[in-house]
Amino acid sequence: MSEKKILLELDSVSKFFGNIIALRDISMQVRAGEVMCLLGDNGAGKSTLIKILAGVHQHDRGEYRVEGQGVRFDSPRDALDRGIAAVYQDLALVPMMSIARNFFLGSEPTLGWGPLRRFDLIKAARVAKEELAKMGIDVRDTSQPVGTMSGGERQCVAIARAVYFGANVLILDEPTSALGVKEAGVVMRYIAQTRSRGLGVVFITHNPHHAYTIGDRFTILNRGQSYGTFGKDEITREDMVTMMAGGEELKAIEQEIAEIESEANAAGE
Amino acid sequence: MVSNQHGEDERLRTIGLVRSLLSRPALGAAGGAIVIWTIFAIVASDRGFVSLQGTATYLEVAAELGILAIAVALLMIGGEFDLSIGSMIGLTGMAMTILSVNLGLSIPIAMVLSLAIALGLGFLNGYMVVRTGLPSFIVTLGSLFILRGLTIGTTRLLTGRTQLGGLDEASGYGVMSAIFASDISISGVEFPISILWWVAITAFGTFVLLKSRVGNWIFSIGGDVNSARMMGVPVRRVKIALFMTTAAAAWLVAMIQAISFTGADVLRGEQREFYAIIAAVIGGTLLTGGYGSLIGAALGALIFGMVRQGIVFAGVDADWFQVALGSMLVMAVLVNSVIRRKAAETKR
Numbered sequence: 001m002s003e004k005k006i007l008l009e010l011d012s013v014s015k016f017f018g019n020i021i022a023l024r025d026i027s028m029q030v031r032a033g034e035v036m037c038l039l040g041d042n043g044a045g046k047s048t049l050i051k052i053l054a055g056v057h058q059h060d061r062g063e064y065r066v067e068g069q070g071v072r073f074d075s076p077r078d079a080l081d082r083g084i085a086a087v088y089q090d091l092a093l094v095p096m097m098s099i100a101r102n103f104f105l106g107s108e109p110t111l112g113w114g115p116l117r118r119f120d121l122i123k124a125a126r127v128a129k130e131e132l133a134k135m136g137i138d139v140r141d142t143s144q145p146v147g148t149m150s151g152g153e154r155q156c157v158a159i160a161r162a163v164y165f166g167a168n169v170l171i172l173d174e175p176t177s178a179l180g181v182k183e184a185g186v187v188m189r190y191i192a193q194t195r196s197r198g199l200g201v202v203f204i205t206h207n208p209h210h211a212y213t214i215g216d217r218f219t220i221l222n223r224g225q226s227y228g229t230f231g232k233d234e235i236t237r238e239d240m241v242t243m244m245a246g247g248e249e250l251k252a253i254e255q256e257i258a259e260i261e262s263e264a265n266a267a268g269e
Numbered sequence: 270m271v272s273n274q275h276g277e278d279e280r281l282r283t284i285g286l287v288r289s290l291l292s293r294p295a296l297g298a299a300g301g302a303i304v305i306w307t308i309f310a311i312v313a314s315d316r317g318f319v320s321l322q323g324t325a326t327y328l329e330v331a332a333e334l335g336i337l338a339i340a341v342a343l344l345m346i347g348g349e350f351d352l353s354i355g356s357m358i359g360l361t362g363m364a365m366t367i368l369s370v371n372l373g374l375s376i377p378i379a380m381v382l383s384l385a386i387a388l389g390l391g392f393l394n395g396y397m398v399v400r401t402g403l404p405s406f407i408v409t410l411g412s413l414f415i416l417r418g419l420t421i422g423t424t425r426l427l428t429g430r431t432q433l434g435g436l437d438e439a440s441g442y443g444v445m446s447a448i449f450a451s452d453i454s455i456s457g458v459e460f461p462i463s464i465l466w467w468v469a470i471t472a473f474g475t476f477v478l479l480k481s482r483v484g485n486w487i488f489s490i491g492g493d494v495n496s497a498r499m500m501g502v503p504v505r506r507v508k509i510a511l512f513m514t515t516a517a518a519a520w521l522v523a524m525i526q527a528i529s530f531t532g533a534d535v536l537r538g539e540q541r542e543f544y545a546i547i548a549a550v551i552g553g554t555l556l557t558g559g560y561g562s563l564i565g566a567a568l569g570a571l572i573f574g575m576v577r578q579g580i581v582f583a584g585v586d587a588d589w590f591q592v593a594l595g596s597m598l599v600m601a602v603l604v605n606s607v608i609r610r611k612a613a614e615t616k617r
């Protein structure tokens with residue numbers, strides 16, 4: 001597992017917002033063909049961390065390396081130029097526009113020259129259909145408005161678009177959190193496809209079950225600090241849940257719930 | 270392209286219906302145009318509504334409004350309004366007339382200068398909107414009054430009048446009149462050349478909207494401006510260009526009118542801003558942006574022309590035109606809002 005190529009690396013990175021320490025001494029790696037899950041409770045610093053990776057924020061301390069080379073991105077555009085693409089929760093899709101038009105929004109392929117230069121809609125439709133098909137999604141008609149697709153399908157369009165435009169590291173901020181079980185399954189299958197094409201994936205989630213299903217490595221954040229990175233063989237699902245919630249609290253809650261349940265059972269009988 | 274393994278017939282059917290409605294925003298206007306033509310053909314056929322002469326009369330009205338409606342629909346699909354185009358017609362028509370009649374410039378030069386004024390003012394409208402983030406409705410409502418007031422005030426100062434004539438004496442009138450105000454005779458009936466301008470602009474606008482990159486950007490800006498921005502669409506530039514386009518359309522209509530009337534009036538173009546929005550909305554363009562059709566806007570202008578002239582042909586007092594217009598607007602908005610609800614409806 002450790003022979004896979006390291007695409008991104010954070011080395012003791014810290015980030016401050018005024019006097020808030022959002023991240024402290026975070027070290028992690030993202031490798032080609034692997035899904036790195038970033039886990040943590042609300043406010044743990046997951047979004048802040050990926051915004052540094054994607055060039056939205058800059059780190060204050062430590063080093064951020066892309067393929068071994070220290071970097072400091074000024075904008076998401078810079079990160080994109082290095083093949084690092086983030087898909088945020090709002091997806092940057094326009095619901096009333098067709099799948100094909102959305103797929104190429106801002107990077108439309110053209111045909112012809114001068115005043116006759118035009119948007120190659122036939123190519124757009126073909127590529128969008130092909131790219132989605134590669135990931136196992138059969139779009140009936142790419143002229144269908146994105147707004148008529150399901151949440152999971154929309155998520156897949158946004159991911160397919162990032163992959164098509166040359167991402168080699170894909171960062172997904174809670175892609176499954178708003179989805180039902182079936183739709184989350186569609187998206188996770190898609191993430192697996194992306195991994196098998198050799199991309200590195202950073203997958204953020206609240207949901208340890210989703211993480212455990214798809215992840216190869218797990219980095220667990222708690223209150224801006226990292227508990228470290230674990231391989232799938234080094235950690236159980238239960239350990240993960242415990243660490244995410246900061247340990248002790250959850251045990252206490254479990255106990256309370258057990259008490260409530262036994263009371264309820266007693267009352268029911 | 271429908272794969273039949275999905276055993277969910279009901280779902281497929283609804284998507285099919287929604288999609289076919291969505292891909293044809295001009296459908297309602299096309300139906301409306303046929304219905305309205307038929308009504309007047311029955312009510313006013315003996316008074317000449319269906320004759321070539323009658324057709325030429327309503328096409329002329331439709332053409333001048335249609336030129337405006339195309340530009341306004343583009344802007345509305347991009348999510349903005351321009352209430353200043355009526356005043357822009359008054360201003361640019363008067364500017365051109367003063368430049369050639371009072372300052373002695375040849376008409377083509379006066380036209381180019383007044384176009385530059387229009388584009389400059391359109392740029393200002395757009396710049397104000399993108400810089401301040403205020404609704405364009407408010408910004409251009411301001412322009413509506415400012416431009417009209419400027420036109421009246423300046424014209425009075427310079428000439429002491431509010432109407433100017435004598436364009437036909439200025440140099441270059443012949444050629445410009447051939448381009449902007451001549452008639453084309455079809456079996457003895459004169460059709461104004463503005464109809465050709467209207468058709469050409471509808472075709473060109475449709476090409477831009479549906480077949481160019483900029484068209485994709487316009488839809489995206491009106492549909493979801495944040496997504497457009499995140500995907501690298503030059504939102505501000507496109508918006509400013511759209512305001513310059515509506516200003517240019519107002520200029521073109523002002524030129525057609527000034528040259529055919531051989532003069533200008535400071536009040537020309539009043540209420541055109543509303544008529545153009547109404548034509549666009551009747552044509553299926555959403556008030557909220559992101560969706561619409563220029564063919565629809567052209568049909569909306571055609572409906573406007575047929576109703577306005579048809580009422581006269583039918584011998585009904587023209588006062589009733591406004592009642593008809595207002596009712597059609599409300600009906601169109603109702604239909605559009607149903608479509609919009611379907612379009613925005615997202616499934617889980």
Ligand SMILES: Nc1ncnc2c1ncn2[C@@H]1O[C@H](COP(=O)(O)OP(=O)(O)OP(=O)(O)O)[C@@H](O)[C@H]1O
Pocket residue numbers: 017020021022040041042043044045046047048049
């Ligand atoms: N721009 C900012 N300015 C000030 N504080 C910020 C800023 N962004 C984030 N923070 C703070 O940094 C901490 C980490 O926030 P972050 O959004 O990264 O958490 P998260 O792990 O993504 O949480 P969630 O699961 O709720 O999305 C929080 O305490 C938050 O209030």
Ligand SMILES: [Mg+2]
Pocket residue numbers: 046047048
């Ligand atoms: Mg977050």
